[in-house]
Amino acid sequence: MTSPQPHRPVGNRALAPFGTTIFAEMSALAVRTGAINLGQGFPDVDGPPELLDAAVAAIRGGRNQYPPGPGVPELLEAIAVHQQRFYGLSVDPGSEVLVTAGATEAIAAVVLGLCEPGDEVVTFEPYYDSYAATIALAGAARRTSVLRFPDFAVDEASLRAAFSERTRLVLLNTPHNPTGKVFTRPELDLICSLAREFDAWVVTDEVYEHIVFDGLEHVPVASLPGMWERTLTISSAGKTFSATGWKVGWVVGPREGVAAARSAKQFLTYVASGPFQPAVATALGLDDEVYAGLSSSLQRKRDLLCSGLAAAGLPISHPAGTYFVVADAAALGARDAMTFCRELPERVGVVGIPVSVFHDDPEAGRTLVRFAFCKRDEVLTEAAERLARLGG
DSSP, X not given: OOOXXXXXXXXXXXXXXTOSOHHHHHHHHHHHHTOEEOSSOOOSSOOOHHHHXXXXXXXXXXXXXXXXXXXXXXXXXXXXXXXHHHHOOOOOTTXXXXXXXXXXXXXXXXXXXXXXXXOEEEEEESOOHHHHHHHHHTTOEEEEEEOXXXXXXXXXXXXXXXXXXXXXXXXXXXXXXXXOOOOOHHHHXXXXXXXXXTTOEEEEEOTTTTOBOTTOOOOOGGGSTTOGGGEEEEEEHHHHTTXXXXXXXXXXXXHHHHHHHXXXXXXXXXXXXXXXXXXXXXXXXXXXXXXXXXXXXXHXXXXXXXXXXXXXXXXXXXXXXXSEEEEEGGGGTOSOHHHHHHHHHHHHSEEOXXXXXXXXXXXXXXXXXXXXXXXXXXXXXXXXXXXXXXXX
16 A cells, blocks of 8 residues: 655646735625725726726627737727827837736736846835746745835845846836835936846836826836846836726836746746727827826825824824825834734724735834825825824
């Protein structure tokens, strides 16, 4: 009789450390308690009417089957025009653009398309949670540099130490989730110089490119001298046009980099979002006032929520972009943000996200909490009043 084989755990062991996302846990907690959900970053209003009308027209017009693999022609062209219009980048829509099922798939397609086991990926922590899982699935190793509260400035020594001869790419998010940081030009220049020194790709997640405040400007890495040929830029319609559920994203960059991403993407979703793609093409061509209105509206919302956090006695990092503000719950006696966030709905009826889940370093964000301000004014006003009770 043969000996029984040792039991193998169900599931891919590369994903074992990640479990259920914190967003699912906290959203469920919001539903159970009836709390205001400032955890997950999605707006509670719809995007421009031109966008919605174009989607209805596409559905009624029969555009409901598989779109072309790289994306529908009018969206590829619209993305190329967008890059020229806002950043002066000349892009070939036929070979240098790839449409994806949101930016999350774009990140996965690029990492899986470029990385092999043994490669290393440099990124900053805290990081968007899909980064770590995607790097693990590729068999690559994660090397991080910590951005620390309250200014989240890049530490040059730490960043340089993260690079090696095995560095394949740098995964950069600016404007940055969860901190709201917009990387400065000197910081971008440092990242680019290291990428050139170690012959690494730079993959930039720029989904919040049009959500920048206080007169600052978003600077795409691909627009910097000598960086187009080693940069893949990722963005999406979800954040810019308040349509996160549509899952229309894209990758822009040199032909060979986009081809590598496409080689992986075709075995992920193959294609997606058929009738939404031409609608996004319409939205990308909207007037400058639409883009400016998004930024000014969210800046006002940021200030509204920040005032409530300040009234609660919570120190904050004033965000320069995105949907998010980070506060330090240690000022209220919290020893760890996870416990604080699990108790917060019962205490005042608000849900936030512990920043520690976006860190490798368990101490770096232990007492930090991320709150989303991409909600209706009346929701933010109520949330701010509730949060102010913490300081009572």
